Amino acid sequence: MFSLRKFLGQEDKFFDLLEASAEEARGCVQTLLKYLQSPTQLTTLDEFIVSRRKDKAITAQISEALCTTFVTTLEREDIEDLSVALYRIPKTVEKIAERILLSPQYLPGADLGRQGALLVRAADMVLIMIRELRKGVHLERIKQHNDHLQLIESEADEVLLDLLRGLYSSPSNTLRAVVLKDLFELLEKVADRCRDAGNVINLIVLKNS
Numbered sequence: 001m002f003s004l005r006k007f008l009g010q011e012d013k014f015f016d017l018l019e020a021s022a023e024e025a026r027g028c029v030q031t032l033l034k035y036l037q038s039p040t041q042l043t044t045l046d047e048f049i050v051s052r053r054k055d056k057a058i059t060a061q062i063s064e065a066l067c068t069t070f071v072t073t074l075e076r077e078d079i080e081d082l083s084v085a086l087y088r089i090p091k092t093v094e095k096i097a098e099r100i101l102l103s104p105q106y107l108p109g110a111d112l113g114r115q116g117a118l119l120v121r122a123a124d125m126v127l128i129m130i131r132e133l134r135k136g137v138h139l140e141r142i143k144q145h146n147d148h149l150q151l152i153e154s155e156a157d158e159v160l161l162d163l164l165r166g167l168y169s170s171p172s173n174t175l176r177a178v179v180l181k182d183l184f185e186l187l188e189k190v191a192d193r194c195r196d197a198g199n200v201i202n203l204i205v206l207k208n209s
Helices: 013-037 046-068 076-102 113-135 139-169 174-208
Strands: none
Touching (some): 013 174, 076 113, 113 174, 139 174
């Protein structure tokens, strides 16, 4: 069992900032799910832009803190890698919102809810893992969480293949097929981003256990 607290001294700011970043990522994914269920309700990117900018500011704060805080055992690169991995989640989500806003006419009838629900589960799991870091956890506990996150990502892969299979096997407007394929693959990329964050957390635990 190890505790990141002892590696970061008495500084809680890294925990606070990483958790804030994970919460921002989860909130962004939850907002996306709302619009995946009702794409025509999306009329502006403001919510996603604000969320992404908040997370970018958090990432910058972490980088600045790494320059001014002495870290004894935990490698600075690990914290920075995790920070960057978390920031990529809302950044990718904003790209999806852009696609929805650009082509809402092609989305009615598209099955986007399954992918969206999986993304929320993945973002939830990333936040759980970040909170576990604050408490200090056994390697086995983080591994269980990470294994669960990997399963979610694998399920997202299967859903993507199913959606593409349906898209390719049914007659449809060519442009609509291109738009939906791009959207399906971007949604899968969010699951990949969550998996990447989980892998960084798992690596940090392995290196310091």
